[in-house]
Amino acid sequence: MSRTDxxxxxxxxxLSAESGLGTFRDVAGLWTRYDLNEVATPEGFARNPNLVHDFYNARRANMAAAAPNAAHAALARLSTRPGVTLVTQNVDDMLERAGARNVIHMHGELSGALCAACTTRWPAPPVMAPDDPCPACGVSATRPDVVWFGEMPYRMDEIETVLSRADLFVSIGTSGTVYPAAGFMELAREAGARTLELNLEASGGHFDEVREGPASETVPVWVAEILGT
Structure with missing residues (x-):
């Protein structure tokens, strides 16, 4: 059994920045036009649901106009290999549109809607509004199915299980400094896994190996090495 099984x-x-989907740090991006406390917290949603829906409607439109890049395509190829688990902090659907299988979206998905009253989930329309009724209970408590600051990320038990069995942990396009994701490398390392960072610049984490550069360049090269192509 190889050490990368x-x-x-x-x-x-x-990972998605080169597809035109902004990061928190973009100087002129979508995020800079909004106060995160107002659009990415349960409290902000309670205060002004119209503002929150406007923000996520804009992000959904941005996502619809974007296309997967070479890094997404490479990870999609990798996802067909047995023993590979893709976990993403991103709420976009670029990995799925590139053909990736069984992606764990720990922060939810822009393409999903969630009823805050009964927790029913359904596909989000392009434009959502506070008075949209839940298709299950009829209550107007519709919100984007994304994890906001102060909320627990999704599928954490599943993520911790695969990390505890990992032979290789790879961090791509993330600083990994915010918990719980900040603890993923240590969980994998405790399991005896090697660790690799692929990032535009090194995050400063204690990875066994760091490769710097755009994801569209570093990820396809690494995936080709793993797949032997």
């Missing part, structure tokens, strides 16, 4: 990949905003 079980691979866990964590991806962040840097």
């Amino acid at each position: 079980r691979i866990v990949v964590l991806s962040g905003a840097g």
